[in-house]
Amino acid sequence: MRNEKSTQDVALGIRRRVFEHAMKNNGGYLSQACSAGEQLAWLYNEELKLGDPTLPPIPKPFAGVPSADNPDYHTGAGYNGPMEPQFDRLFIAPAHYALVAYATLIEVGRMAPEGLEMFNQDGSSVEMIGAEHSPGMEVHNGTLGIGLSTAAGLAYGRKRRGEPGRTWVFMSDGEVQEGQTWEAVQAAAFHGIDTLYAIMDVNDQQCDGAMSSVMEVGDIKQKFITFGAACVEIDGHDIQAMRDAVNEPHEGRPLIILARTNPFNTMPILEERFPRLHYVRFKSEDERARMNVSIAKDLGVEPIDYGH
């Protein structure tokens, strides 16, 4: 697929779509769009080697969970293109970033804008917490910590089969509180799985508030290095820094890119909600109206008409 927009424009488009959605629905994962916009835009618009989508632009309804007697079952991986040896694969480990991921699929032309209107609607595959049948998703990642392990297994298997495609994980920093993350890194390092790549949105936020107040995790970069990975820390809003980071030599080791981000980047009014940014539900009509005007101005769009 051709890159018709700059990555910066894709990031802006992601934020505009998430903003519009949050305004219309009186809340949403706004902060995640602020912190992760550039990372997902960069992955889809530049870095990932993906084939054309194999699923229709407008997502099909929920078609049942995997079972021996459900022949209609499918995952949402088709929005990332076919699972062929030469192509990359991507797991969105923090599945609550789904709204941002869906917005990314729309911005890069892999899903129709109408797809977002199905978000969190009963019977829809465009689920609030991305399921494996949701657009762009391939496996369940609703519990944090399992994404990197699954990707490590897939990457090991693909490498064993001689497939050139890489296996990528988009992660969140809260996941480093899960022991499984460290189990995954040590296993990937021990087995030399260097086709495993992760970019982590280090926004210092988690459900209960700032990570420093919930569970201090220390020097993440040093921890990853100690556990055997190659690790680069960058400004997560600097797209050129991502381009450079992915070139970090890491033979025999997975590469983890720590993208330090600002959870209210481009929407400074969200700082009023700090440290409770995990899911922004407007507390009053006044707050909703003020944020509508402020964020619209920052994103260069008209305020959203949600009064219906």
Place this chain on the structure above:
Amino acid sequence: MVEMVTRPYASAFEKYAAGNPDILCLSADLTSSCEVDGFRDRHPDQFISLGMAEQNMMSFAGGLGLAGFRPFIHTFGVFMYRRPYDQLMASIAYPRRKVRLMGFLPGVTTPGGMTHQSIEDISVMRSIPNMTILETGDATEVESICEAADSIDGPVWCRILRGSVPRLFDTPIKVGEMRELASGQDVLVVTTGICTEEALRARSALAKAGLSIRHLHIHTIKPFDPAALLDHIESVRHGVITLENHVTEGGVGSLVAETMADAGVGKRLIRLGLKDTYAHGGSRPYLMRYYKLDALALVEGIEQLTGQQFGISEDDLDAARVEDVHTLVKAEAL
């Protein structure tokens, strides 16, 4: 004299897996305890050490399944589901990955006490959609479980016996079938795993006492077709007794109870197994006596079911086989 087979899984797994490039042998630091050390040494290219990190191992295996491999995970059963239950569910069971979960030391077959004894695994696995459950009761079943498990289009939970294992049967596991070991008309005895051998020990004494036993051994616990079981229940006069190396809640006793209730069968049922209790450390014969999982417990249960006293004592039962407690076969311990 019952033939005893030493480390039947070791040779069976190697025979089945070697040369099959889509099968990978995963281990979590219990490689020789799970009898795959020889396979590791002779087929290192098919062996993946994942260390004492079961949560990662479950999801990693799910990723291997996604890449088209069929991982056989080897560890003690209890370590395979208690800590990494969420990973087992999300990465293996839900997406129906072809991961074969080889759980060693089922129930009280270890002196390791609560932390090592998987006493509720069948109950847990029965409640997991997409999961198949197989349990071995003798050396022949251990020898045939790799092929049986690998024939399943989805994840499989296997209870594996190790060390010195008796040979009771001469035909391999046929998934979905049950073994009819006796076809009497008075009482239906349903057993699984190591409890089948206990039931065999009691049979001749019960026959001498004039009781006609119908005996079923179940190796495929899920999926379970109730039709054959219901026919057997129909064929007996007094009712049904189950004996299992597991808690009675959710295990084979529950399976039989549910089958009877669903079909509206009004016969009596007695379920023997661990009764809402953990076990503690000890030898297998000691634990089976203490928790009433052995042949004598079965006789006592049948007395209760029939309202008859048979006057059978331990001395009247066929000899309990004496395990070769030798470090090479690891009949017990790690």
